[in-house]
Amino acid sequence: MMTKKASSSSNARPSKSKNPKFLWTRKDLVGLDELSSEEIVHVLDTAVSFQEVSTRSIKKIPALRGKVVALLFFEDSTRTRMSFELAASRLSADTVFLSGKGSSTSKGETTLDTVRNVEAMGVDVFVIRHSQSGAPHQLVDKVNVPIVNAGDGPHEHPTQALLDIFTIRQKLGTLEGVRVAIVGDIAHSRVARSNIIGLRKLGAEVVVVGPPTLVPATITAMGCEISHSLDDILGEVDVINMLRIQFERFSSNLFPSLREYSSLFGMNADRLSKCRKDVLIMHPGPINRGVELTSEVADGPNSCILQQVTNGLAVRMAVLYLVSQSRH
Amino acid sequence: MRKKLTAEQVQTALDTLYGAVEKQLPSDRPIAVIGIRTRGEILAARLVERMGREHPELSINHGVLDITFYRDDLSRRRGAPLVRATEIDFDIDDTWMLLVDDVLATGRSIRAALGAIHDFGRPQVVRLAVLIDRGGRELPIAADFIGKKLTAGPDTRIQVRLREHDDKEGVFLVECASE
Numbered sequence: 001m002m003t004k005k006a007s008s009s010s011n012a013r014p015s016k017s018k019n020p021k022f023l024w025t026r027k028d029l030v031g032l033d034e035l036s037s038e039e040i041v042h043v044l045d046t047a048v049s050f051q052e053v054s055t056r057s058i059k060k061i062p063a064l065r066g067k068v069v070a071l072l073f074f075e076d077s078t079r080t081r082m083s084f085e086l087a088a089s090r091l092s093a094d095t096v097f098l099s100g101k102g103s104s105t106s107k108g109e110t111t112l113d114t115v116r117n118v119e120a121m122g123v124d125v126f127v128i129r130h131s132q133s134g135a136p137h138q139l140v141d142k143v144n145v146p147i148v149n150a151g152d153g154p155h156e157h158p159t160q161a162l163l164d165i166f167t168i169r170q171k172l173g174t175l176e177g178v179r180v181a182i183v184g185d186i187a188h189s190r191v192a193r194s195n196i197i198g199l200r201k202l203g204a205e206v207v208v209v210g211p212p213t214l215v216p217a218t219i220t221a222m223g224c225e226i227s228h229s230l231d232d233i234l235g236e237v238d239v240i241n242m243l244r245i246q247f248e249r250f251s252s253n254l255f256p257s258l259r260e261y262s263s264l265f266g267m268n269a270d271r272l273s274k275c276r277k278d279v280l281i282m283h284p285g286p287i288n289r290g291v292e293l294t295s296e297v298a299d300g301p302n303s304c305i306l307q308q309v310t311n312g313l314a315v316r317m318a319v320l321y322l323v324s325q326s327r328h
Numbered sequence: 329m330r331k332k333l334t335a336e337q338v339q340t341a342l343d344t345l346y347g348a349v350e351k352q353l354p355s356d357r358p359i360a361v362i363g364i365r366t367r368g369e370i371l372a373a374r375l376v377e378r379m380g381r382e383h384p385e386l387s388i389n390h391g392v393l394d395i396t397f398y399r400d401d402l403s404r405r406r407g408a409p410l411v412r413a414t415e416i417d418f419d420i421d422d423t424w425m426l427l428v429d430d431v432l433a434t435g436r437s438i439r440a441a442l443g444a445i446h447d448f449g450r451p452q453v454v455r456l457a458v459l460i461d462r463g464g465r466e467l468p469i470a471a472d473f474i475g476k477k478l479t480a481g482p483d484t485r486i487q488v489r490l491r492e493h494d495d496k497e498g499v500f501l502v503e504c505a506s507e
Binding site for chain 1: 394396397398402406407408409410411412413414415443444447448449
């Protein structure tokens with residue numbers, strides 16, 4: 001141990017790693033369902049190391065130098081795509097991007113053919129977003145390079161859940177016994193599904209909250225509880241993760257009106273005052289201000305929404321690094 | 329696994345290393361001591377502790393470097409072990425930098441460390457201190473300060489074990505084939 005006298009600024013100290021013997025050997029990250037709790041923790045611990053890279057003046061490390069990461073977004077995305085792109089570039093990888101629109105997909109090429117063609121160009125990692133549940137899973141056995149799922153229909157969005165879990169762990173120090181509310185359109189949300197899976201594996205409790213039309217009763221099979229009243233659970237949770245209401249679903253009469261949804265399931269200052277003082281307010285973005293969250297809450301001291309975005313970069317760097325090191 | 333140096337002999341080697349470093353410590357510029365994870369980090373902490381005690385007038389910063397991402401054999405390994413963060417939270421520009429590692433062999437770790445340092449800034453001088461120099465260099469790299477020289481065959485690894493990390497202290501020879 002060093003003395004304060006000797007060091008003016010450093011907090012460096014020898015420390016044992018949590019599990020130095022553990023080796024990541026998984027080729028793909030298609031969902032949290034497949035991962036063990038040990039693997040999830042390994043991703044989170046690796047992401048901690050990558051946080052520091054973003055604070056340097058030269059925000060780049062040569063870990064994936066000379067590798068190519070192909071971002072295949074058969075479904076639109078802005079933030080996830082940017083986050084993956086930046087993560088790849090911080091690892092010194094090159095990226096190529098393919099969007100579903102205006103590409104060969106719109107000419108009728110199958111997903112598998114598209115992916116095989118891109119693979120033939122010599123890429124090293126695929127990051128795939130697709131509107132069909134299970135699309136990345138289907139490709140796993142058919143291509144030789146690692147596949148990272150960046151969201152497949154309403155099924156899974158593993159990196160979003162990992163960054164949510166990372167943020168909770170960062171703020172609260174643990175997941176064990178932490179009580180998390182996930183609020184909104186649970187039925188159609190891959191973010192909710194991946195979060196429930198990951199949180200339960202790490203020992204957190206999950207309560208999903210929303211109107212009966214948006215919360216399938218069978219979701220309890222995933223090990224979570226259901227509440228149809230946000231007000232009922234405010235005082236008992238450590239984290240409230242507000243899902244985005246997808247405007248594209250309004251026509252389908254899943255709830256009577258936006259105003260009613262917001263008054264029953266939106267977070268506002270009044271509701272926040274009934275929560276635990278240090279409750280974490282999260283949102284995967286993009287926020288519909290005034291619907292899921294009032295600006296007061298979104299920009300308030302309990303909000304860790306921007307921290308989630310920052311952490312997303314470190315988590316995606318960790319994921320890209322780990323799958324490309326797997327040597328399947 | 330054969331014991332090559334006892335805990336007392338490790339201490340002697342560390343004293344030798346410290347003595348060599350001490351003679352060269354500059355008083356006219358900030359000193360940055362950077363330990364290379366894992367055991368270089370511990371050795372650096374011990375050196376810094378003693379420097380601070382015996383030379384309170386010096387300005388010494390202390391950091392830790394994880395060189396995993398800079399290794400040239402990164403893509404040759406199987407599986408990814410846990411990487412830990414580099415902790416250099418001070419400006420290294422124009423410092424007198426001491427890199428500390430446990431064993432110097434091929435020189436590849438030091439090459440990687442220099443690459444990593446380069447991404448943080450530009451020290452005025454970088455010096456290398458190692459507890460054990462075992463020969464077997466594959467790159468044009470040499471240590472400035474050495475605790476002890478040992479020789480071992482190409483199939484033998486020299487492992488330094490330190491109390492803070494390994495709960496025991498000593499230097500051991502390990503036949504690679506038996507691993």
